Amino acid sequence: MDRLCKLIVLAILSLSLPNASAEQEFIKPNLTFCVEDTEFPPYNYFERVNGNKQATQGYDVDILAEVFAETGIEYKIVALPWRRCLKEVREGLIDAAMSASLNPQRKRDYIATQAYYALTxxxxxxxxxxxxxxxxxxxxxxxxxxxxxxIKGFNYRNFGLTQIQQIDEINDLAHLPDMLKRNRCEFFLARKETLLGTLAVNKLHQFDSLIQSQPVPNVRLEPFHMLISRKSAYNHVIEEQFNRIVSELQQSGETDKILQRHLNKLKKMNQ
Structure with missing residues (x-):
């Protein structure tokens, strides 16, 4: 059955390519995915070696590895400022963006996969x-x-805030402690799970005991998706493969294991 699924995916890929010739039996795409360069742990963050940032790692990276493991499809992950990441996906320069929430504009601009996790x-x-x-x-x-x-460029529509234009924007989540201490911000909006991870990767564990969080009242967990470029030649292949494999991983409990693995890594960073 696995071999049959693989052959079907490869056949779809060969048909999806423009001007594919009969001699090119199975031409595989070389895809590009982008993530937020200021980090969104545990979903994407940089490996540290002697304090220096190295390759991107995290839940997103491991999910993509599972999604394309049996296809032979080559891909790369690039870390970019979030606005640039979304812009280049919208323009078709990058195939898809990881870890994105939805709003009406994004639904128009991109193809959204099924949700593959949710935050508070x-x-x-x-x-x-x-x-x-x-x-x-x-x-x-x-x-x-x-x-x-x-954070500048982040989507807070799902927080239930109607006066979004009154948010004071900062460039990097790691600047939060200083902004609060200097009373530049009395409150900060964030997804609970990713803020705690950000404090860990930036070695701000001492600040963890100084702040308090509250869930936004009367708001549901916020689902996160991959946003696929409508201009990508492989958008429907990416969508089908991602949704199918992620559903299998969720049903088997593998997504929970992947997430816990990175939570454990962050916990060690915070020690």
Whole structure:
């Protein structure tokens, strides 16, 4: 059955190529995927050697390896500023972006795969500023309590914030501790799981005990997807292969194992 699936995928690939000739029996694409260069751990982050950033690793990297393991398809992963990553996917220069949430514009601009994980929309603040969590029923109410910050180019529509234009943007999640300490931000919007990972890879474990997080009230877990370029010659092949393999990995529990492996790595970094 595995051999049959492989042959079917390779046959689809050969048909999807423009001007494919009969002599080119199975021409395989060389794909490019992009991730956020300021890191989104445990989903994508850099390996460190003596404090220097090396190759990209993480859940996304391992998922792609599983997705294309049996196809012989070659691909590479590049780390770019998030806005550039999305722009080059939209323009067809890159085949797909990993770890993206959805909003109406992205649904129009890209082909979204099925969700392959979900995160908790949260807001963070210094414990010393609030003995008890702020009493809010909607995220917009934070704006009346102080400056609300987020990362430039990130999508916060799924946080339930209607006045998105009032977010103060910073370039890098690792700058958060300094922004909070200097009262440049009273609150910071982030997905809980990735912020804690970011503190770990940047060796900011001492700051972990100073901040508190609360899930955004009345908001569901936020699903994350691969966004595929509508201009990629292989978009439907990528979508079919990704959705099929990820479904199998989820059903077998393998995605949970992959995620836990990287959570364990981050935990060691934070020691």
């Amino acid at each position: 929309p949260s807001y963070f603040y210094l414990q010393s500023d609030y003995a008890n969590p702020p009493n809010i029923g909607h995220l917009d109410q934070l704006l009346s309590l102080g400056h609300v910050c987020g």
